[in-house]
Amino acid sequence: MLQIDNLHARIGDTEILKGLTLSMGAGEVHAIMGPNGSGKSTLASVLAGREEYEVTAGSITFDGVDLLELDATERAVAGIFLAFQYPVEIPGVSNINFLRSALNSIREQREEEPLSGKDFLAKVKACAQLVELDGKLRDRSVNEGFSGGEKKRNEIFQMAMLEPRLAVLDETDSGLDIDALRIVSHGVNSMRSAGRSFLVITHYQRLLDHIVPDHVHVLAGGRIVHSGGKELALELEDKGYDWIVDNPATEKA
Amino acid sequence: MSAAEDNPLLEEFTRKEYEFGFTTDIASDKIPPGLNEEVIKLISAKKNEPEWMLEWRLDAFKVWQSMKEPEWAHVQYQKPDYQAISYYSAPKSAAPLGSLDEVDPELRATMDKLGISLEEQKRLSGVAVDFVMDSVSVATSFKEKLGELGIIFCSMSEAIQKHPDLVRQHLGTVVPVKDNFFSALNSAVFTDGSFCYIPKGARCPMELSTYFRINEAGTGQFERTLVVAEEGSYVSYLEGCTAPQRDENQLHAAVVELVAKDDAEIKYSTVQNWYPGDAQGKGGVFNFVTKRGICETRAKISWTQVETGSAVTWKYPSCILKGDGSTGEFYSVAVTNNAQQADTGTKMIHLGANTNSTIISKGISAGNSQNSYRGLVQIGPRARNARNFSQCDSLLMTDTSGAHTFPYIEAKNPTAQIEHEATTSRIGEDQIFYCLQRGLTEEQAIGLIVNGYAKEVLNKLPMEFAVEARKLLSISLEGSVG
Ligand SMILES: Nc1ncnc2c1ncn2[C@@H]1O[C@H](COP(=O)(O)OP(=O)(O)O)[C@@H](O)[C@H]1O
Ligand SMILES: [Mg+2]
Numbered sequence: 233m234l235q236i237d238n239l240h241a242r243i244g245d246t247e248i249l250k251g252l253t254l255s256m257g258a259g260e261v262h263a264i265m266g267p268n269g270s271g272k273s274t275l276a277s278v279l280a281g282r283e284e285y286e287v288t289a290g291s292i293t294f295d296g297v298d299l300l301e302l303d304a305t306e307r308a309v310a311g312i313f314l315a316f317q318y319p320v321e322i323p324g325v326s327n328i329n330f331l332r333s334a335l336n337s338i339r340e341q342r343e344e345e346p347l348s349g350k351d352f353l354a355k356v357k358a359c360a361q362l363v364e365l366d367g368k369l370r371d372r373s374v375n376e377g378f379s380g381g382e383k384k385r386n387e388i389f390q391m392a393m394l395e396p397r398l399a400v401l402d403e404t405d406s407g408l409d410i411d412a413l414r415i416v417s418h419g420v421n422s423m424r425s426a427g428r429s430f431l432v433i434t435h436y437q438r439l440l441d442h443i444v445p446d447h448v449h450v451l452a453g454g455r456i457v458h459s460g461g462k463e464l465a466l467e468l469e470d471k472g473y474d475w476i477v478d479n480p481a482t483e484k485a
Numbered sequence: 486m487s488a489a490e491d492n493p494l495l496e497e498f499t500r501k502e503y504e505f506g507f508t509t510d511i512a513s514d515k516i517p518p519g520l521n522e523e524v525i526k527l528i529s530a531k532k533n534e535p536e537w538m539l540e541w542r543l544d545a546f547k548v549w550q551s552m553k554e555p556e557w558a559h560v561q562y563q564k565p566d567y568q569a570i571s572y573y574s575a576p577k578s579a580a581p582l583g584s585l586d587e588v589d590p591e592l593r594a595t596m597d598k599l600g601i602s603l604e605e606q607k608r609l610s611g612v613a614v615d616f617v618m619d620s621v622s623v624a625t626s627f628k629e630k631l632g633e634l635g636i637i638f639c640s641m642s643e644a645i646q647k648h649p650d651l652v653r654q655h656l657g658t659v660v661p662v663k664d665n666f667f668s669a670l671n672s673a674v675f676t677d678g679s680f681c682y683i684p685k686g687a688r689c690p691m692e693l694s695t696y697f698r699i700n701e702a703g704t705g706q707f708e709r710t711l712v713v714a715e716e717g718s719y720v721s722y723l724e725g726c727t728a729p730q731r732d733e734n735q736l737h738a739a740v741v742e743l744v745a746k747d748d749a750e751i752k753y754s755t756v757q758n759w760y761p762g763d764a765q766g767k768g769g770v771f772n773f774v775t776k777r778g779i780c781e782t783r784a785k786i787s788w789t790q791v792e793t794g795s796a797v798t799w800k801y802p803s804c805i806l807k808g809d810g811s812t813g814e815f816y817s818v819a820v821t822n823n824a825q826q827a828d829t830g831t832k833m834i835h836l837g838a839n840t841n842s843t844i845i846s847k848g849i850s851a852g853n854s855q856n857s858y859r860g861l862v863q864i865g866p867r868a869r870n871a872r873n874f875s876q877c878d879s880l881l882m883t884d885t886s887g888a889h890t891f892p893y894i895e896a897k898n899p900t901a902q903i904e905h906e907a908t909t910s911r912i913g914e915d916q917i918f919y920c921l922q923r924g925l926t927e928e929q930a931i932g933l934i935v936n937g938y939a940k941e942v943l944n945k946l947p948m949e950f951a952v953e954a955r956k957l958l959s960i961s962l963e964g965s966v967g
Contacts, residue, residue, distance in 0.1 A: 280918075281922075284914070304921035305921050305925065305926050305927070308924035316919065322919070322920075322933070324936070324941070330920075330923070331923075333929060333933060334920075334924045335924075337929055338924035341924070394924070
């Protein structure tokens with residue numbers, strides 16, 4: 233469903249992604265691990281269509297469509313969702329109003345009827361339960377005054393509401409205590425389905441105990457330098473990244 | 486790298502044309518340009534005014550002649566040639582358009598966006614209206630209801646004829662003729678406006694809106710409004726409308742006076758959307774307004790304004806808190822785009838003890854515009870335990886726009902408590918991207934963020950007005966996304 237080939241991307245004069253290749257099938261969960269500054273968030277932003285990042289070479293195909301031809305909004309409409317590493321605050325805009333606008337905007341662009349108030353609220357209730365999101369947080373301004381953990385849960389809540397085809401989770405586990413980690417993982421796991429893929433970016437293997445990936449990739453220096461099964465995460469936890477990053481012999485295209 | 490390069494939509498703000506202005510070619514009964522005593526006598530005679538009114542005008546004219554146009558505001562414009570203006574223009578009934586199909590489709594699109602009803606669209610665009618149309622019957626039953634309560638709501642010309650004592654007693658008591666250059670000019674030549682009187686203890690049951698004063702002259706170039714709320718009464722007054730208004734008159738110098746007697750409350754809400762001119766500001770309206778209210782004991786005046794139009798705005802709705810325990814409030818959203826310039830704010834003059842004032846000002850600057858907040862909080866020597874809270878926020882949409890704050894504080898009583906907070910922020914690329922990622926368009930994203938920013942003020946507007954004002958804010962900042 234997602235095919236990234238030889239992707240090069242830069243911001244300003246700095247090239248950050250330097251020939252990244254990755255292929256994901258429908259219903260699969262892929263984990264991306266890698267040292268700080270290796271380009272993980274950059275990959276997430278490029279997938280979501282952030283314009284500050286310039287793609288200088290390579291291609292991204294999503295469900296057979298050239299993703300690079302679509303702007304950020306169109307990609308969301310096509311079913312791409314990004315759970316941000318640092319979700320922003322939007323003062324004065326209630327979480328619920330924000331989501332309703334988003335959901336109905338997507339539906340409109342897909343030429344679907346807007347969701348009725350009743351159906352929308354029912355959906356909100358179900359999705360909020362999924363990540364044990366407090367009712368108050370639904371009515372407060374988007375992410376304003378939320379704790380780090382609440383912001384992350386709110387991202388997963390939004391993901392559940394928007395039902396994407398591809399969800400990119402950028403360090404959704406960072407800053408979560410063990411309970412919050414369990415809640416977030418439960419939310420993600422219950423959304424796993426044959427038609428939905430996840431790209432889970434993380435530093436820590438502990439998340440992958442909860443969300444068990446089909447594939448694990450190591451991103452370093454702007455490229456995928458190593459790929460393996462779920463056991464790779466454990467190995468990385470044990471040995472760190474140096475053995476891969478410093479030894480190009482283990483590199484796998 | 487400039488912000489404009491970062492975000493093409495923000496850049497487009499700069500170039501956005503005011504697509505929705507319109508002109509109607511109404512033949513009018515005009516007197517030749519120029520200003521002198523003869524012209525003032527002619528205005529007064531055409532309006533069949535009593536002698537005292539004419540004298541008042543002539544005195545004002547003398548005062549005006551001795552005054553100089555102010556230059557302290559943070560705005561730049563070509564000063565009007567006051568001898569080149571025609572000071573009287575009564576609209577003749579022009580041949581009305583036959584149907585809405587004859588109206589500019591772009592204008593209709595805006596009105597649709599604003600959610601203005603078809604009937605109202607006809608009225609605003611000068612289509613002949615059927616006398617059974619909704620708003621006429623609304624207006625009639627409306628007048629009956631007000632009449633039962635002794636509430637007077639009519640044009641200033643009518644008030645001068647029918648309620649001369651009330652007018653004479655209050656006119657110029659809050660904004661004296663000699664207050665400033667524009668108030669003196671207005672006093673000499675005002676042509677019409679609104680008069681509103683709420684008797685003792687009456688609670689006006691509906692929002693009074695110039696909207697309902699259908700078939701009576703609309704806003705003039707020199708509009709004069711007087712609202713008098715007697716002891717213990719309450720009124721909410723709405724001025725302006727969200728539909729874009731173009732006017733061949735470049736200069737608008739209105740005066741609004743509010744009188745709130747003991748325990749009375751006046752809420753005065755404005756949505757101002759005059760034509761701002763083209764991207765260079767050419768052809769836009771100069772809006773130089775003097776608005777002031779006086780509060781007697783425990784009275785309260787709230788000004789709420791949403792300003793999106795005009796090429797140059799110069800406007801400081803103010804409160805004189807004369808009575809002990811009185812309250813003044815000012816809630817403002819001012820949007821400037823392209824070459825627009827706004828210098829707006831308020832003055833809270835605390836004279837009585839235990840007086841309270843709140844100022845919430847939200848400026849939004851886009852394009853190459855300049856947006857200034859200018860506020861004065863003055864605590865007189867007698868004003869024991871006076872309190873003020875001011876919050877002035879500025880939101881910049883581009884690197885080429887400007888936001889300025891000029892807060893002045895003069896406290897002559899040591900018990901005063903004054904708090905002032907100010908913030909300036911750039912609209913976040915991160916916020917916009919977050920919205921886009923969730924499937925919103927750029928227009929929707931900016932509308933949402935800006936409305937969230939201005940929420941505290943918008944919430945003060947009466948319900949239906951607030952809905953329209955929200956849409957207006959989004960539309961004013963919308964780029965021609967294509
Ligand atoms: N806006 C930016 N301008 C310049 N360099 C940036 C910018 N954003 C990220 N970078 C750089 O790009 C590299 C990759 O960053 P990022 O994708 O956030 O890494 P990760 O998420 O893997 O920690 C880092 O060296 C970072 O400093
Ligand atoms: Mg990162």
